[in-house]
Amino acid sequence: GAVVSQHPSRVICKSGTSVKIECRSLDFQATTMFWYRQFPKQSLMLMATSNEGSKATYEQGVEKDKFLINHASLTLSTLTVTSAHPEDSSFYICSAQSGDRNINYGYTFGSGTRLTVV
């Protein structure tokens, strides 16, 4: 149980364009989803927490106008990187909270999206 699908797995875009990444919980309802960014040789940095039907909570230092998060349903959250620049190139990972502690303590991760901005 508890599968999270993240799409696309890899995307290359031109500088100045926007990219949308989707995170879906396939077999459970996720009231809360988390978005992480991983830099080379560094840990997973929490970017924001999104709750279904409300505005996302962004961590300090994360530009909310640049990283738009929408959690319109209990199974889907999207991260849109707006006006992407090369420094936004990174590996983005989502996590969905199932509320079932018996399943990975309620947290299941997507497979990640490698974003390259050229």
Place this chain on the structure above:
Amino acid sequence: DQQVKQNSPSLSVQEGRISILNCDYTNSMFDYFLWYKKYPAEGPTFLISISSIKDKNEDGRFTVFLNKSAKHLSLHIVPSQPGDSAVYFCAASYRDDKIIFGKGTRLHILP
């Protein structure tokens, strides 16, 4: 302020031997600890967890030890296998709040 610390960025262990990955934390309010394994270009996968009311949890080749007085936990993998080569993240949580990750330790299993 780094609340979860993994001070060894990498570790090399001979196949068949024991791998010990260490993790320290500073927040005594953490009540749940987890270990995740991550391969390149993939999301982390859950390995094993431990509640703060326990000091040991075992699952097959993986055992996690918790020393609350020292605010230290460790992951033991025995015997180590080639497929264990990955980055291991220690993580902590308090009352179902967001998970705080350490920076990870890259484990290399040597043939």
